[in-house]
Amino acid sequence: MNFPKNLKYSKDHEWLRVDGDDYYVGITAYAVDQLGDIVFLDIPSVGESLTSEEPFGTVEAVKTVSDLFLPVDAEVLEFNEELDADPGIVNADPYGKGWIVKIRPENPEDIEGLLTAEEYQELINE
Amino acid sequence: MKETIFRANHEKLGAKMVEFAGFYMPIQYEGLSVEHQHVRKKVGVFDVSHMGEFIVKGTNALPLLQYITSNDVSKLTPGKIQYSCFPNGKGGIVDDLLLYQTAEQEYLLVVNAANIEKDWAWIAKHNEKFGATIENISEEISLLAVQGPLALKAMQKLTDTNIEAMEYYTSQYLTFAGVPDILLSTTGYTGAGGCEIYFKNKDGEKIWNAVFEAGKEFDIKPIGLAARDTLRLEMGFCLYGHEIDDTISPIEAGLGWITKFVDHKDFIDKDYMLQLKANGLKRKLIGFEMIDRGIPRIDYEVCDKEGNKIGIVRSGTFGPSINKSIGTAWIDINFAALDTEIYIKIREKLLKAIVVKMPFYKGE
Numbered sequence: 239m240n241f242p243k244n245l246k247y248s249k250d251h252e253w254l255r256v257d258g259d260d261y262y263v264g265i266t267a268y269a270v271d272q273l274g275d276i277v278f279l280d281i282p283s284v285g286e287s288l289t290s291e292e293p294f295g296t297v298e299a300v301k302t303v304s305d306l307f308l309p310v311d312a313e314v315l316e317f318n319e320e321l322d323a324d325p326g327i328v329n330a331d332p333y334g335k336g337w338i339v340k341i342r343p344e345n346p347e348d349i350e351g352l353l354t355a356e357e358y359q360e361l362i363n364e
Numbered sequence: 365m366k367e368t369i370f371r372a373n374h375e376k377l378g379a380k381m382v383e384f385a386g387f388y389m390p391i392q393y394e395g396l397s398v399e400h401q402h403v404r405k406k407v408g409v410f411d412v413s414h415m416g417e418f419i420v421k422g423t424n425a426l427p428l429l430q431y432i433t434s435n436d437v438s439k440l441t442p443g444k445i446q447y448s449c450f451p452n453g454k455g456g457i458v459d460d461l462l463l464y465q466t467a468e469q470e471y472l473l474v475v476n477a478a479n480i481e482k483d484w485a486w487i488a489k490h491n492e493k494f495g496a497t498i499e500n501i502s503e504e505i506s507l508l509a510v511q512g513p514l515a516l517k518a519m520q521k522l523t524d525t526n527i528e529a530m531e532y533y534t535s536q537y538l539t540f541a542g543v544p545d546i547l548l549s550t551t552g553y554t555g556a557g558g559c560e561i562y563f564k565n566k567d568g569e570k571i572w573n574a575v576f577e578a579g580k581e582f583d584i585k586p587i588g589l590a591a592r593d594t595l596r597l598e599m600g601f602c603l604y605g606h607e608i609d610d611t612i613s614p615i616e617a618g619l620g621w622i623t624k625f626v627d628h629k630d631f632i633d634k635d636y637m638l639q640l641k642a643n644g645l646k647r648k649l650i651g652f653e654m655i656d657r658g659i660p661r662i663d664y665e666v667c668d669k670e671g672n673k674i675g676i677v678r679s680g681t682f683g684p685s686i687n688k689s690i691g692t693a694w695i696d697i698n699f700a701a702l703d704t705e706i707y708i709k710i711r712e713k714l715l716k717a718i719v720v721k722m723p724f725y726k727g728e
Contacts (some may be wrong), residue, residue: 274395
């Protein structure tokens, strides 16, 4: 299973990528493997400011449903509309085209507190 | 936790293993949707050795079974099988089962793994009045379900008996993969056709290897229990603990067709169910398709347009063969007619659905 080193990770199996001024959030390869085939993403939170404790949406796989959490407190700016037509993109490319939302962190320094790829790998190996 | 004799086989094939009904079982191999489609289009193998098997025999077997099951057992002849259930004496269901007549005065009952002990106690208690010979052979018997349009063709290679000519819901003892006295039935839980093969644990490795070897040219694959559930739900087949349980009667659960009110058959809850039918049902099991986007799950509320609760979801999934979200629900009879618009409460939102006829999957 692949965990790119340029991403930050949360205990809830989301990743965060900083790309200039843009912050992308998605779910990890481990989360995708646990969920199985994803058939629907329900993201009602665009435009809202949420803490990392509140779900920003849900991901529905064939057999299970799981809440999605932001890695840090942030405003949800945009949902990846391509996932509406083809949620399987998350299974196929979880770190690339399968990004789920763009966010604006409340405190960008919170990102430093997230897990590195190595730390995340250790977490799921436990 | 219990396990079947095939645990090492599943792990070697890379299955994701979970606890199911007290057993350590393969839930998935390469992916639910792929496995599901493979059974609809080709052939797949399910290890369902966790299921329970009881033998009931002797001159008192028929009277006992007539009393404790809902279907008319006198209609069976050796080699015939019927779907049935045990009414629980309180208007609910102890379990559902397949009832095989395997010989004169000899029957095989196949029950759900989660209910083996409960069913056995129930049968033993009622048998005190009947005195049939009963035997719980669940621990000694393993079971593979080989399912899909190519299943019988593939398995035909392992026996000289013409199994491709067998009618649906029949069984035969035959020599299979060189092992004598194997019970093979044209049954399953997928709606894809195929057979189920019962054998002694000691013959398991030989049968497993032969099944996969014979199936190789048909692209046979192992299939997990997750796909078994989506396959059965697309067919509208009941699953104990979901569509049926100890609180709902066979009549309300759409199992009137296996509940036979005939003069020569007295059975548990017969009067209660006759009364229920005479008075008219207040609720029943229905199937529905989502119109709005969302996937129903067990225990979600079913509501009317105003948000008043009118029922409860019993199963729900995305159906890989039909590309729709579907579910079953127990629902107020006033909303049970086909094409009625209902609403499923998903994360505090009312999402529109419509009552449809089952099966959801109607073939290619």
